Structure formats: C-alpha cells, structure tokens
Amino acid sequence: MRASAASVELAGISKRFGDTVAVADLSLRLPAGSFTALLGPSGCGKSTTLAMLAGLLAPEAGDIALGGASLLGVAAERRPVSLVFQKPLLFPHLSVAQNVGFGLRMRGLTRRDIAPRVQAMLERVQLVGLGARRVGELSGGQEQRVALARALVLAPRLLLLDEPFSQLDPELRAEMRALVRALHDEATTTTLFVTHDRAEAVEVADDIVLMLDGRLAGHGRPELFYCAPPTLEAARFFGVTNEIVGSVCSGCFRDRSGLAVRCNLADGPAVLVVRPEALRISGTESPDSLPGRVTAARFAGTHLALEVATASGALGVHVPVDSPVQIGGHLHVRVPAEASTAFMTKQPS
C-alpha cells in the first residue's frame, strides 16, 4: 500500500536562533502532489523551514499541517516525510542496498520485504547492479542517487530536498534535476526543493516560493516572478535591473521626465520595474516612452544589450541583434504597461 501525496500547510511559523530571526511568520500552502522550489539566498531561512517540516526543529509559533493533520508534536521519525540533504550522508558502514533499505528496516520490515523494494528503487534511480557496493566506491552523482532512492523508497507523502545537487558539477546537476522531476511525476508525493539557484528553481519546479530574510517574498508560478513580480525584492532577486523612480497618480505612473505608464496602484511615490528584454526602442515619441541616448551596445549572442542614458537614469535594454542602433544615437525607450510592475515606496524624508 502506498501513501498518497499530501498538501502542506504552514500557518504563521516562526523560528529564532538567539537574537537572529531565521523564519518570521511564514504562511504557505502547497497543494498535494505539487513540485515547489523554495528559493532564496543562503541564510534566508529556507533550510530552517525544511528542518521544521522534517521535525528536526520545532517552530516557536505557528502550525504545520500535512494533509490537514497537524505535525506539531510528531517526532521526526514518525512523520511521513523524507529529507535529502545537501551532502549524501550515506552510512559508510552499510552497502548501497542496505542504505536504501535503511528506512524500511527502521519500520520493522523483514529482509524479504525490503529486498524487492530496494531493487525496484535502484532501478528507478538507474543504479541497477550496484546494490552490493560499498558507498565509498561511488561517484558524487551516484551517491546523491542513492540518497534519493533511500528517501523515496519510503513512499513519503512529502519529499524535502535541501539543495541536493549543489555539490555536483553543472552537467550532472541538470541530469539529476531531470531525474528528480521524473521521480516526482511517477511517484505520489508532494515535493519541496530548496535551492538558491533561480535558474534551477525555474527549470525544475511548477511553483516557486521565494524567501528573503526569513519572510515569504512571493509564491507562484515561475512566470509570475518574471512578468509580474509580487514584491520589489522578488523583482530584484529575479534580475530586474531597471528601476524607474516616480509616483502614481490616479492609475498612472509618472516619472519626472513625463513618462506615463498605466498601473493599478494607489496614489503615492512608487518605483516602476521592468526587465531589459521587455523594453522596446522606437524612433518616435509616445506617452509611455523615455527619450535617451545609447551609451553602450554589447553583442550578447541572442540579443544586443544596450545601455541608454535617460532623464530617469541609465536603463538596460535588450533589442534584436539586427536593430539599427549606434552608440551616441538618440532614441525613445518605450515602457510597455503590461510588462512593467509598479511598487509603492516609502515617502522620502
């Protein structure tokens, strides 16, 4: 009998270490069977969150529920949750097969019940025939495959992965990501994948949870973070380089040089963020454009990366390679309303 994937609910959980707040009032809901990346720079509290889900740390406040039932007070070993660490942490005194079967043995299964499950799991992680090996004889990628197999053989309702591939080289990482994705899709589990690598998060996950300084900074599909970032910090983390300072007045963002872009934000000082590839250049003036002068143009393979000096500061603009631009030339940078996002800023003092 296999357990089914479970939804995960974090309700206002907090954790402090001494004076440092690791996780602050985090609320989150992951649907059953979802594959979510928990993204954030190191030290943002993502590993702490994972440890609390696994039961290795207890939150100071808030509740954690799996499939609707609270996990608080349930010891780590009794949670239907598996955790794969950054390091493989294979038990050196056990063989590959014994490592994979460790959790089943702890559940009290007999040798005869364990062997076929381990065998099937080794097949799924493409390690057939390596069961009898000592773990010291494995390569880095193989070690992490064993660690994955050891976690998945328990058919966890929630699978937690704590930067599992950050110690592997990039090619192997892509391969392992694909494997994890495939394993998730054929198993019935909810997966939470911690990473600090935004490209990795976008590639592997259905949804991204962005954590910054212990707080939730956005939760949604990867596209959301590019097209409509939920917060200014999220936009910055996802590589928005263009920030135009201005203010919003009755549904229209204006900067000091007369740029006007529609937006639905309350009146007040604001900052408009827009990705370099969303900006357009044109020879003619329009209300949603800024006049500027090209100060630099760099060929970047798939596009030309321009730097345009405007009254609102330098803007990075990506244009097709065959665009007729010259360094020193004057043009208008159009800021499309649908590709830009305005955020309120504090009143300057």
Add this chain to the structure above:
Amino acid sequence: MGWGRPLLALLIAGLLLPLVPLLAWAVSGQWRYPGLVPQRLSGRGVRILTDPRSHVLSGVFTSTLISVSVAALACAIGLPAGRAIGVYRFRGRRLVQFLLLAPVIVPGLAVTLGIQVFFIHYGLAASTLGVVLVQLLPTVPYAATVLGAAFANLDLDYERQARALGSGPVRTLVFVTIPLLRPALILAGLFCFLISWNEYVLTLLVGAGQVQTLPLLLFAAIGSSDTTAAAALGVLVVLPPLLLIGLAGRLLAGRSGAAIGLGRL
C-alpha cells in the same frame, strides 16, 4: 626515507626483547651464572600455571571478567560524556573536561583511599563488583577523551538523516552513531581493557586480597622469589594484551581508524 624500516625494527625489538629472558625463565629448570642460556629446561612453569592450587586459572577468569566489564562500562559512560565534551559548547565545558581527566591527574591511590570508606560502607569492598567500579576511575577519563575526540569529528547530520528516515533516537544510536564511532570505540575499549588488566593498587585496596587478579598473583610470585613461576605468570599477563593489540590493529586496518595509527602497527 629509508630510515623508517630500521627505526620501526628497533622499536619493535625494544618492545619485544625484554620478553625473551622472560620466556627463557618461564621454561628454565636451572639457570645459574654465568650461563647465557638455562642449563636445564623444565615444564614446571607451565605446570604451575595449570595447577588449581596456584589459583592462576581462576585468576585468568577473574581478570578477564573484570577487564571486559570495566572496558564495556567505561565505554558506556564515555559515550555520553564524550558526546557532551565533543559536540556541545556549554558554559563550564572546560571544567567538565578537567574533572573527567582529574582521576588520571590526581594519583589513583589518593582517590581510592578517600572513597574506600564508602566501598566498605556499601559492602562493595572485597567484591568483584567493587573492583570493577573502582577501576572505572582510571579508565572513564580515557574512554571519554577518545570518544570526545571522535564525537568532535563526527558529522551529526548523519543522525539527523537517520531521524528523517524514520529511526528513533535509540535506533539511531545503535544503527548509526555507534557504527560510525566503531574505530574510536575499539580503541577506547582496548585502552580501558589494558589499564584494567594491569591494575594492581586499586584492585589490592578495594579487593582486599579477596579478588585475585593476575597482577596480584604475579606480585605474590615475585615476592616469593620463585623466578620460574613469576616468569611464567609474567608471560601469561603479557600475552593477552599483545594479542588484543594485534587484533585491534587488524580490525582498524583500512578503515578511518587507520588514521589513529594503530591500524598500521
């Protein structure tokens, strides 16, 4: 380079050569000055060892029982103590470390004279249990120190990983932590066994002559000026530690314990 082997040979010779006359004495029937080798060989030494009246066989049993118990108990105590000093950073850690080592620094005789009163009061004097308990005094510090160093080098994430795989605290200790500490446990057990095996003063004081271990029999034989008997007993006392060290070296060879150096002997 090149000096390693001769030096090692010298070292081994220095350790083993004193055993040669001991062996010779043990099998000699007559060995007078100025003979380089005994004039006459005899099986008397061996006969003394197996004679029930000499209490040697019961001495072997008592010594083995006490030393194995002491080694096991010292490791059992040294495991949590070693964890405390090796893993946790707490106020007064240095003090705890010092107190653990204190019985080694302070002469065991002084400590034993102090606590012997309690042994008598609780009826532990002149009993094997009492001797085992008093021998924990000089052994636990070594076990705790060796295991403390091992714990300091242990990646505790192994334990977290085991918990996350459904293993409770006790099973994690048995199936993960202890196997990971195996080389250090072998070493600590060996040290404690050796200390206990050779212990004389504490055994004499607390055992009150009633608990007859091999060192006690050996001292008695030396006192009686029967050189053959003393030599035969001496060989008997020396052999088990030598065999154990060889066995431990074999157990540790090729593992992480080889770093301790013992595995290479």
